[in-house]
Structure formats: C-alpha cells, structure tokens
Amino acid sequence: MNAKDLKVLDSKIQSIKKTAEELKKMGEDFPALSRNVSRLLASVKMLELNVSDVAGIK
Amino acid sequence: MISEQKYWNPVLETLAHEKVRKLQLEKFKRIFSWAYERSKFHRGLYEKAGIKPADIRSFDDIRRIPTVEKSMMRGIQRKDPFPYGDALCVPLEEVSEFRQTSGTTGQPVYQADTWQDWEWWAECWAYILWAQGYRPKDRVFLPFGYNVFVAFWAGHYAAEKIGAEVVPGGVLDTQARILKIQELRCTAMMATPTYVLGMADTAKTKMGIDPTSLAIRKITCAGEPGASIPTTKKRMEDAWGAKVYDHAGATEIGAWCFECEAQSGGLHVNEAFFLVEIQDTETGEYIEEPGRRGKMIITALDRQAQPCVRFDSKDIIEWAPEPCPCGRTSRLIKGGVVGRSDDITKVKGVLLAPSAIEEVVRGLDGLADEFEVIVDKEGDIDRITLKIEILKGREGERKRIEAQLKDQLRLKTNLGYNLEFHDYGTLPRYDVKAKRFKDLRGKH
Numbered sequence: 001m002n003a004k005d006l007k008v009l010d011s012k013i014q015s016i017k018k019t020a021e022e023l024k025k026m027g028e029d030f031p032a033l034s035r036n037v038s039r040l041l042a043s044v045k046m047l048e049l050n051v052s053d054v055a056g057i058k
Numbered sequence: 059m060i061s062e063q064k065y066w067n068p069v070l071e072t073l074a075h076e077k078v079r080k081l082q083l084e085k086f087k088r089i090f091s092w093a094y095e096r097s098k099f100h101r102g103l104y105e106k107a108g109i110k111p112a113d114i115r116s117f118d119d120i121r122r123i124p125t126v127e128k129s130m131m132r133g134i135q136r137k138d139p140f141p142y143g144d145a146l147c148v149p150l151e152e153v154s155e156f157r158q159t160s161g162t163t164g165q166p167v168y169q170a171d172t173w174q175d176w177e178w179w180a181e182c183w184a185y186i187l188w189a190q191g192y193r194p195k196d197r198v199f200l201p202f203g204y205n206v207f208v209a210f211w212a213g214h215y216a217a218e219k220i221g222a223e224v225v226p227g228g229v230l231d232t233q234a235r236i237l238k239i240q241e242l243r244c245t246a247m248m249a250t251p252t253y254v255l256g257m258a259d260t261a262k263t264k265m266g267i268d269p270t271s272l273a274i275r276k277i278t279c280a281g282e283p284g285a286s287i288p289t290t291k292k293r294m295e296d297a298w299g300a301k302v303y304d305h306a307g308a309t310e311i312g313a314w315c316f317e318c319e320a321q322s323g324g325l326h327v328n329e330a331f332f333l334v335e336i337q338d339t340e341t342g343e344y345i346e347e348p349g350r351r352g353k354m355i356i357t358a359l360d361r362q363a364q365p366c367v368r369f370d371s372k373d374i375i376e377w378a379p380e381p382c383p384c385g386r387t388s389r390l391i392k393g394g395v396v397g398r399s400d401d402i403t404k405v406k407g408v409l410l411a412p413s414a415i416e417e418v419v420r421g422l423d424g425l426a427d428e429f430e431v432i433v434d435k436e437g438d439i440d441r442i443t444l445k446i447e448i449l450k451g452r453e454g455e456r457k458r459i460e461a462q463l464k465d466q467l468r469l470k471t472n473l474g475y476n477l478e479f480h481d482y483g484t485l486p487r488y489d490v491k492a493k494r495f496k497d498l499r500g501k502h
Contacts, residue, residue, distance in 0.1 A: 001069055042174035046181050049360055050067050054330070057080050 006055035013047045020044060061195065064385070066188035066220075070330040071386045078387065079117075082333045085359035087114050090123070093365040096147035099134050100367065121335070121344060125355055125370040128159070131167045131310065142170045148363050157208040159309045169208070169309050170363040176215070178331075178360055179208075179312060183216030185328055186316040189386070190303040191276055192246060194221030199244035199274070201227040201235040201257065208309045209281060213248045222246075232260045239272055246276040251284025251294060252492040255427040258297035270299030277302045282492065283413050285317070286325065286394025289421030306373070306395050311366050312358045315391060324378040324390030333357040334391075335368075336375060339399055348379035348392070353399045372399045374411075403497060405433055406440045408472050412495040415444065418466045424452040424459045428485040434498040443476045450482045 020040050027033030065071040073081070091111040093100035104110070107124050114120060134143035139150045146153075148170075155171040171179070192198065198217045202210045204226070217224045225244055227235045236257060239247070249257070254277055261267040277300050279285035285294070285304035294302045304325060307313035314332040315325040327334045336345040336352040345352045354373045358366040374397045378390035397411040404410070412431060419429045426447035433442050444467070448456060460477060467475050 006069065039173055042172075042177040045174050046177050049178070049181065049331070050070065053085065054069055054073065054077075054081055057077050057084070 003055070006051060010052040010055040013044065013052055016047075017041070017044045060221075061193045066185050067330075071185075071388065073330070073387055075387055075389075078329050081330060082359065083117065083120075086120060086333055086357060087111065089357065089359055089361075089365055090114055090367060092147060092362065093367050097365065098144035099130075100145065100365065120333075120368070123368050125368045126366075127370045128167055128310070128372075132165050135168050141168050142364060145364050146170055147365060148172055153363055156206070157211075157309055158206050160207055167310060171361075172363045175361055175363050176212075179212035180215035180219050182307075182313040182328060182331055183212045184219050185331075186278065186305050186313060187213070187216050187220055187222075189316055189318040189326070189384070190278055191301070191319050192217065192220060192222055196222040196246050196276070197225060197242060197244045198222050199225045199227055199235070199239050199242070199247040201230075201232075201239075201247060201249050201253065203228050208307075210248050212307075212313060213278065213280075232257055233265060236261045236265060236267060236269075236272075239274060240267065243273040245273050246278070247274055248278040248280065250281040250488075250492075251279050251290055252282060252488045254279065254294045254302070255290075255297065256487055258294075259427065269297055272298070274298055275300045279304055280307065283395055283397070284416065284420075286396075287413055287417045287420065289417050289419075293420050293427065304394050308371065310364075310369060311356055311371065312361060314356060314358070315394075317394075318382060318384045318386065320382055320384040322378075322380075322382045322384070322390065324382065324392050325394050326382065326386055326388045326390055329388045331359055333359060334375075334389075336377065339374075345377070348377040351376045351396065354395075373397075374399055374402065401495070403433070405442055405473060410442075410471055410473060414471050415467065416494075418463065418470050419444075419446060422459060422462060422466070424449055424455050425463075426482055428487065429494060430485055431495045432498060433496070440499065441476060442473060443478055445478045445480055445485060447480050447482045447485055 020037050024034055024037040027037060094104055094111050103124050109123055131145065134145055135141060137143045139146050152172050153170045154173045155176050157169045158166040200210055200214055204211060214224055214226065225238065225242055227238060230238060258269045261269045277294065277298060279302060284290040285302050291302050303317045305313060305316040306325060315327045317325050333356065335355040337355055338345055338352045351374055354371045354375050356369050356371055373395045375391045375395055378392035382390055397413055402409055402411045415431055419425055426449050428447055430445040431442065433440060435441060448459060456479060463477060
C-alpha cells in the first residue's frame with residue numbers, strides 16, 4: 001500500500017469522524033445516540049492509529 | 059480472504075525503521091503535550107526538570123525527560139480525583155475501566171482507562187493474536203477468573219475483535235475447564251505458564267486425559283517469563299501438543315511486545331504503539347546495540363486517561379541482533395523479559411536471576427514442574443535452598459538427577475545450592491502468578 005492509498009483511506013476515516021462528531025453534538029439530550037457515538041469515535045481513533053498517523057509520515 | 063493475511067496491519071508492521079522512528083517521535087510529542095497540559099502530576103514533574111512540550115524535538119530531548127516509577131504513582135493515589143489522584147488526564151466521568159496492579163512488588167497501583175483506552179488495549183492485543191496465528195475460525199478458551207487485574211481481559215476483547223469465538227472459563231475449576239475445552243473443541247487458550255503446566259498435570263493425573271488429544275493448538279502466555287524460557291516452553295508445548303507463544307504487558311503500560319509464529323527466540327516490540335528505551339542500570343547510558351542488557355523505560359504512545367510516559371518498568375531486556383524472519387520490521391527483544399532489576403539479587407556476591415534456576419529445573423528429565431527457591435542466611439553466609447519434586451515412578455533416579463542438577467545450576471548461575479527433594483505433589487501449586495522465589499534475608 002503506497003502513500004497515496006493511505007491518504008485516500010485517511011480521508012474516508014476523517015469523513016466518518018466528522019459525521020460522528022456532528023451526530024454527537026445532535027445527541028446531547030439523546031443518551032442512546034450520544035453514548036453509542038462515543039464508542040464509535042473510540043473505534044475511529046483506532047483507525048487513526050492504524051492508518052491516519054502513518055499517512056502523515058514522510 | 060482476511061484470514062490468509064499474514065499481518066494485522068500490513069502497513070505499520072512492515073514500515074521501514076526510519077519511518078517508524080519518525081512516527082514514534084511525532085506520537086511522543088503528542089502524548090507528552092497531552093500529559094503536560096492535563097495532569098498536575100506530570101506537569102509538576104516536567105516543570106521541575108525545566109522541560110516543556112516545545113523542547114521535544116529529538117530522541118535525545120526525550121532522554122532528558124524524568125522517568126516515572128511505580129512508587130511515585132503509589133504516592134499520588136487515593137487522593138482526588140479519587141482514587142486515581144492527579145495523574146488523571148480526563149474527567150472522572152470519562153473513565154470506564156478500573157484495574158489495579160497485582161501488588162507483587164508492594165501496594166497495588168490503580169489504573170484508569172477510558173473506553174478509547176480500552177479499545178486501544180484490545181487493539182494492541184489484536185496485533186499479538188494475529189501474529190500468533192489466531193484467526194476468526196478459532197474458538198478461544200480463557201481459563202482465568204477475571205477480576206480487578208488486567209490479565210487476559212484485553213486478550214478476551216482482542217479475540218472478539220479479530221473475529222474469533224471466545225469461551226470465558228472464569229469461575230470453573232481446573233477439571234471443569236478441561237472438560238469444557240474437550241466438549242467445545244476449543245482451539246486456543248491464554249494462561250500463565252504455571253497454569254498451563256498445572257492444567258496439563260491435572261488432566262493427566264486426575265482425569266486420565268492426555269492434553270495432546272484435545273484440540274488446543276495455540277497457547278498465549280502472560281504474567282511470567284516461562285514462555286520465553288526454552289525448557290519451560292518445551293514442557294508446555296510437549297504437554298499440550300500446541301505452539302506456545304509469549305507476550306509481555308503490564309497494567310500501567312499495555313501489551314507492548316509479543317512472540318510471532320516464527321518463534322525466532324525474541325519478542326517483537328509493537329513500535330508503532332510503544333517507545334522502548336533500554337538503559338544501562340550501572341552507568342545510565344542508553345543502549346542501542348544488541349547483546350547488552352539494561353532496564354526498560356517505556357512510553358505508551360496513545361494511552362490517555364492515565365498516561366504512561368517514560369515509565370521505569372524495572373524489566374531487564376536486550377535488543378536481539380537479527381531481524382525476525384517473519385518480515386515484521388519491528389525490533390525484537392532477545393529471550394523476552396529476562397527478569398526485573400529489583401528481582402535480580404546478589405547471593406554470595408553473585409548476581410542471580412530466578413529465571414536461570416527455572417530454566418535448569420524445567421530442562422531436567424525426571425523433575426516435576428514445581429519448585430521453590432529460598433534464600434536465607436546461615437550465620438553470616440548466604441544460603442540458597444532449592445526445593446524440587448521427582449516425578450512419580452522416577453524416584454530411583456534421584457542420584458542421577460541430583461548430580462545433574464548440581465552441575466547445571468553451578469554452570470548456569472555460578473552458585474552452589476542446598477537441594478531438598480519433596481514428594482511429588484507436595485510443593486505449593488499456583489493458578490496465576492507463582493511466587494517461587496523467596497528471599498528471607500531482609501535488607502541486604
């Protein structure tokens with residue numbers, strides 16, 4: 001997998017993260033939404049550790 | 059097919075070493091800033107040393123940062139925010155997991171984790187299990203009473219994460235666990251070396267079951283160094299007809315290194331997730347070359363609630379001279395964790411690592427798995443007593459065993475021993491971490 005592929009993967013991960021963060025804001029009075037999005041964001045962080053962090057290394 | 063993939067992360071696990079180092083430096087800066095900005099404990103430590111996040115530009119800069127020791131963590135705990143004290147970097151309501159150290163070396167240390175930290179624990183273990191050949195088709199048995207200790211919880215979650223099926227064997231006794239493994243045809247398990255040998259002994263002597271007839275073909279060990287001691291590893295592999303793999307981790311650190319299927323005699327440091335430094339215990343010099351032992355100073359690069367930044371683990375390790383044939387580019391530590399700087403003790407003026415005695419006892423045909431070492435004084439002179447058991451039916455070989463044992467112990471440890479032979483089955487048995495080394499000399 002080359003650097004360009006990693007950038008594409010990272011871009012999709014950031015898109016998921018943005019959507020999840022928007023959902024979390026919308027769910028401030030909706031525990032089932034807010035708490036599940038929090039867990040989703042923890043999984044997104046694992047995607048960042050596995051892909052995004054290294055995509056930024058030259 | 060996912061299952062045919064050799065690496066859990068084909069990018070990070072084959073990354074060129076210079077890129078790994080760049081990644082480590084960037085991640086270190088991130089976790090250092092995080093701890094500096096959010097934890098009174100860490101900030102106080104670094105301000106006292108005159109170091110700010112902007113000062114960290116190289117690995118040499120990292121080496122100037124003060125280390126953290128377990129005793130320091132004990133000192134700040136049981137205070138607000140209760141019970142973790144001011145090393146906590148997140149609001150208490152974000153803490154989702156409590157664990158504590160086993161207290162082997164003193165008062166247990168509490169460890170807070172957020173859900174993200176917990177995902178991270180499982181992620182670290184997913185690297186381990188995948189490298190050891192665990193795949194979604196595996197049925198993994200956990201013969202362990204889950205509790206406040208971190209042991210095997212993350213292994214459980216990681217097995218789920220990689221898609222395997224998990225059978226929790228928590229409250230069952232040893233015989234019930236063996237029957238469950240047999241009934242469900244479990245293919246893998248995780249346990250301490252002591253318990254792996256103990257289960258095999260119970261199966262054979264009390265149940266008439268040969269463990270090699272069961273379907274277990276992979277065993278992941280933790281908690282003790284046994285799976286990296288060749289003679290103990292061989293006993294376990296022979297007893298179960300399975301591959302036995304080592305890994306090392308700790309409550310305050312995470313699961314930081316692991317053996318892979320190549321079993322090359324070393325453990326891979328997961329260098330994308332951890333920064334391992336080795337420091338000479340006498341001179342304080344940092345060791346980069348293979349073949350020199352020192353104590354490990356480790357940073358978990360992504361742990362948030364209670365960060366682990368330059369933690370002086372007291373583990374004694376050394377870099378291996380060759381890369382692993384498995385193709386992973388991460389550095390190997392030779393022979394796993396060979397001891398702890400506070401375990402390695404002077405007896406009669408000679409440095410003694412308890413693991414060296416284990417290697418001899420477990421390598422001697424005719425001896426049972428259990429043993430006990432007592433160091434005390436006879437007058438002013440140090441005395442070491444080694445208690446061992448001869449296997450049933452082998453009592454007639456005592457003279458041969460005694461002579462071989464004395465020779466090999468002298469060769470391996472440069473010390474003489476008072477040998478005590480006990481009837482088979484009379485020395486203490488342990489389910490989790492064994493306490494086989496007892497130093498009764500007080501302060502010395």
